[in-house]
Amino acid sequence: MQRAQRNSLRLLQWMMAASLALPIALFAVAATISYTSTKDIADREIERTVDVAHEHALKVFETIDRSLAELNEVVRGLPDDIIRAREPTLHRRLKRLTVSLPQLKSAWIFDANGKALVNSLVSPPPELGFADRDYFYAHVDQSIGTFIGMPLTPRPPYQGARFFGMSRRRDSDDGSFIGVIQASVLPEYFESFYARIGADPGSFLAMGRTDGVVLAHFPRLDHDLRLDPGGPVGREIAAHPEHGLITVAWPSDGIERRIAYRRVAEYPIYVSAGLETSAIRARWFATMGQHLVFGIPATALLFLLLALALRRTQHLQAEAAKRREAEEALKHSQRLEALGQLTGGVAHDFNNLLTVIRASVDLLNRPQLTEERRQRYITAIADSVARAAKLTSQLLAFARRQPLKPEVFDAGARVQSLHDMLATLLGPAIEIVMQLPLEPCLVNADASQFETALINMATNARDAMQGKGRIVFNVETTTTVVDTLAQLSAGQTSADHGFVRVTVSDTGVGIPAARLGRIFEPFFTTKQVGHGTGLGLSQVFGFARQSGGEVTVTSELGHGSTFSLYLPRVPPDLLPQRQAPNTAPAVAGSGMSVLVVEDNIELANFAADGLTALGYSITLVDNATDALAELVMDADRFDLVFSDVVMPGMTGLDLAQAIRDRGIGVPVVLTTGYSQALSQDGAAGCDLVQKPYSIEELSRVLHHAARPRRVRDGAAE
The missing domain is CATH 3.30.450.20 (PAS domain)
Structure with missing residues (x-):
C-alpha cells in the first residue's frame, strides 16, 4: 500500500516536471x-x-x-x-x-x-x-x-x-x-x-x-x-x-x-x-x-x-479548496474569451469605418477634385462618424456605462408614435398589431434608447419571420416580475408602483433552447456575415438593466418568440416631458465668453475654433485646477464653463462641485464620451453634451445654459 502511494506521488512529480518542460x-x-x-x-x-x-x-x-x-x-x-x-x-x-x-x-x-x-x-x-x-x-x-x-x-x-x-x-x-x-x-x-x-x-x-x-x-x-x-x-x-x-x-x-x-x-x-x-x-x-x-x-x-492532485493524496479537504480555485480560474479564462470576442468585433466594425474615413481623406487630397466628388467624400466621412457614434452608444448601453437622459413619457403613446416608421422598416408583408392601454403608462427612462430598443426587437422579429408574418406590440402595467427583476428592484422606491411591460411577439421560426442563453451577448448573431452586427439585443439588455428594468424572452421552435421589456413605472400623476428638438441651426455667440476646459489639445482647438467662428469669446485651459484659478480670480468675465468630465486629477464633476462650493454663479456644461461616474450618478445638475458632438449642437447647449445667467445680468443692470 505504501509502495503504491510512493509510486503515485513519484508519477505526479514526474508529471509536474513534464508540465513545465514540455511547454518550454x-x-x-x-x-x-x-x-x-x-x-x-x-x-x-x-x-x-x-x-x-x-x-x-x-x-x-x-x-x-x-x-x-x-x-x-x-x-x-x-x-x-x-x-x-x-x-x-x-x-x-x-x-x-x-x-x-x-x-x-x-x-x-x-x-x-x-x-x-x-x-x-x-x-x-x-x-x-x-x-x-x-x-x-x-x-x-x-x-x-x-x-x-x-x-x-x-x-x-x-x-x-x-x-x-x-x-x-x-x-x-x-x-x-x-x-x-x-x-x-x-x-x-x-x-x-x-x-x-x-x-x-x-x-x-x-x-x-x-x-x-x-x-x-x-x-x-x-x-x-x-x-x-x-x-x-x-x-x-x-x-x-x-x-x-x-x-x-x-x-x-x-x-x-x-x-x-x-x-x-x-x-x-x-x-x-x-x-x-x-x-x-x-x-x-x-x-x-x-x-x-x-x-x-x-x-x-x-x-x-497536478499540484492539487499531489496534495489530494495527502489532504482531501485541501484538494476541495484547490478545486474551487481552479474553477474560478476557468471562469476567468471564459471571461477573457468573451472579452476577446467583444474586442475583435469592435475592432472589425471600427476598422471598416476608419477605412472609409481614411480613403475619403486621401481622395480629398487629390488635385483638381470636382465639387460633387468633394461633397460626396465629405458626406461619407460624416456618415461614418455617425455610424461610429451609434456603435459606441450601443456598446456603452450594453455595458451600462452610457450616460442616459431620462425623461417621463407615456410608453404606450411612444410605441404608437413609432407605428409609421416601423411599417416602413418592417415592410408591407408584415402585419403590425398594437395593443395599447387607455390609461397612460408612465416610465422615467431615456426615450431615444427606448425607441432604439423597440426598433432592435422589431428588426430581430422581422428577420426571424424572413420578412413575412405578424408582429404584436403590447403595452401594459404589471406587478408580477421575473426573479432577476425582483432582485434588482428589492429595496428601491422606483419599483413601488410596479412595472410597465412592453412585449414584442412574432410568428417567426423561434429560437432554439440552446441559444436562448446567448442571444443578449454582444456580437452574437446567427445571421450571415454582413447582415447583422450582433449588437441589437445587447443594446436592449443594457438599456433595460441601466434603467432599473429587465428584458426576458420566451420562444418555441415553429411558434415564434416574445420579448418582454420591463421598466419601472412612475406615479400616474406625473405628466410626460417633451424634449426640445436638436436639429436647430447653430446659435451665434454674440460675444459670449466661454471658459473651455479640455485636456485633449486637438479636441480643445476644434471646439475653440468652431465657437470662435460663431462669435464666442474663448479662454482655453487644459486642466480643472487652472480653470478654477481663472474663476476665482475674476468669475464675472465668463458667461459659462464648458468642461470635459474625464481629466487627470480634478475631473469635470469635481470642478462643477468646486464652483458651487465657492458660490461662483457661472453655469457649467459638461461633455464626455464615456464616464462611469456620469452613468451612475448623472451630470450633477449640469447640462451634458455627448461626444462626438457638432459645433451646431454645442452652440445650442451653451446658449441654453448661459441664457438664465445673461438674463439675470441684464435685470441687474
Whole structure:
C-alpha cells in the first residue's frame, strides 16, 4: 500500500516536471517557426512596398521624360533669337507644365552657353550662366538621352527647396549641340509619398542613382549621401543589378535594415524599401508575447492541477479548496474569451469605418477634385462618424456605462408614435398589431434608447419571420416580475408602483433552447456575415438593466418568440416631458465668453475654433485646477464653463462641485464620451453634451445654459 502511494506521488512529480518542460520545449519550437514566418512576412511586405515605389518612380520619370520630349519638339529647329522672341508664350507653357506636375519645381530651356532662354519661374529670365551644372555639361560632348543629375541647391536669386535635374540635349539639324531642356525635380515629392506608404514603425525607403548618389530618402536626411560602390550595398547591386533583397547597416545612420531594391526600367535609378531588423524582431516579440499571455496561464493551470492532485493524496479537504480555485480560474479564462470576442468585433466594425474615413481623406487630397466628388467624400466621412457614434452608444448601453437622459413619457403613446416608421422598416408583408392601454403608462427612462430598443426587437422579429408574418406590440402595467427583476428592484422606491411591460411577439421560426442563453451577448448573431452586427439585443439588455428594468424572452421552435421589456413605472400623476428638438441651426455667440476646459489639445482647438467662428469669446485651459484659478480670480468675465468630465486629477464633476462650493454663479456644461461616474450618478445638475458632438449642437447647449445667467445680468443692470 505504501509502495503504491510512493509510486503515485513519484508519477505526479514526474508529471509536474513534464508540465513545465514540455511547454518550454514547444515554446522554443514555436518561437523558431514564428521567427522564420515573421521574417518571411516582412520580406513580402518589403517587396510589395518596393513594387509600389518602383511603379510610382517609373510613372513620374516617364511623365517628365515625355514632357521634356514634347518641349524639345516645340523648340526643335528654332534659333535662339526666335525662342527669346517667343519667351512670354513659352514661359506660360512651362509654368502650366510645372503647375500640372507637382513633382516639378521648374522647367528650363538653355542655349549652348548655359544661359536660360526661358524658364517657368520668371519672365524674362536673369542673365545667369548654368554651364557648370551637371544637367547641362553632361550633354555638351555627346547625346546621352535623358540625364538625371545630383541633388542641387537653387542658385541666387532663385530660392526654394533642393532639386535634381532631369534633362535632354537640344540638337541642330546637323546634330550639333545647341542647348539643353531641363526639369527641376523635387526630392521632397518622393519623400512625401514614401512617408504615406511607409507608415509602419521602422519603415525605410530611398531612391538613388546607379553611381550611388541618393536622391530621396525616408526618413529624411539633413545631408547628401553617396553610397560606396565597393560597400555592402554596392557589391550586392553589382552582383544582382536588376533587383535584390539584403540585410545591411545603412550608411546614413548605421541602423541595420532588411532592404529590397529594384532598378527603374531603363533609367539609371534604383528604388529601395525596407524595415529595421529591430522592428521585425519587435513583431516577433509581440507574437510570442501573445503566445505567452495564453501559454503561461495554461501551463500554470496545468501545473496547479497536478499540484492539487499531489496534495489530494495527502489532504482531501485541501484538494476541495484547490478545486474551487481552479474553477474560478476557468471562469476567468471564459471571461477573457468573451472579452476577446467583444474586442475583435469592435475592432472589425471600427476598422471598416476608419477605412472609409481614411480613403475619403486621401481622395480629398487629390488635385483638381470636382465639387460633387468633394461633397460626396465629405458626406461619407460624416456618415461614418455617425455610424461610429451609434456603435459606441450601443456598446456603452450594453455595458451600462452610457450616460442616459431620462425623461417621463407615456410608453404606450411612444410605441404608437413609432407605428409609421416601423411599417416602413418592417415592410408591407408584415402585419403590425398594437395593443395599447387607455390609461397612460408612465416610465422615467431615456426615450431615444427606448425607441432604439423597440426598433432592435422589431428588426430581430422581422428577420426571424424572413420578412413575412405578424408582429404584436403590447403595452401594459404589471406587478408580477421575473426573479432577476425582483432582485434588482428589492429595496428601491422606483419599483413601488410596479412595472410597465412592453412585449414584442412574432410568428417567426423561434429560437432554439440552446441559444436562448446567448442571444443578449454582444456580437452574437446567427445571421450571415454582413447582415447583422450582433449588437441589437445587447443594446436592449443594457438599456433595460441601466434603467432599473429587465428584458426576458420566451420562444418555441415553429411558434415564434416574445420579448418582454420591463421598466419601472412612475406615479400616474406625473405628466410626460417633451424634449426640445436638436436639429436647430447653430446659435451665434454674440460675444459670449466661454471658459473651455479640455485636456485633449486637438479636441480643445476644434471646439475653440468652431465657437470662435460663431462669435464666442474663448479662454482655453487644459486642466480643472487652472480653470478654477481663472474663476476665482475674476468669475464675472465668463458667461459659462464648458468642461470635459474625464481629466487627470480634478475631473469635470469635481470642478462643477468646486464652483458651487465657492458660490461662483457661472453655469457649467459638461461633455464626455464615456464616464462611469456620469452613468451612475448623472451630470450633477449640469447640462451634458455627448461626444462626438457638432459645433451646431454645442452652440445650442451653451446658449441654453448661459441664457438664465445673461438674463439675470441684464435685470441687474
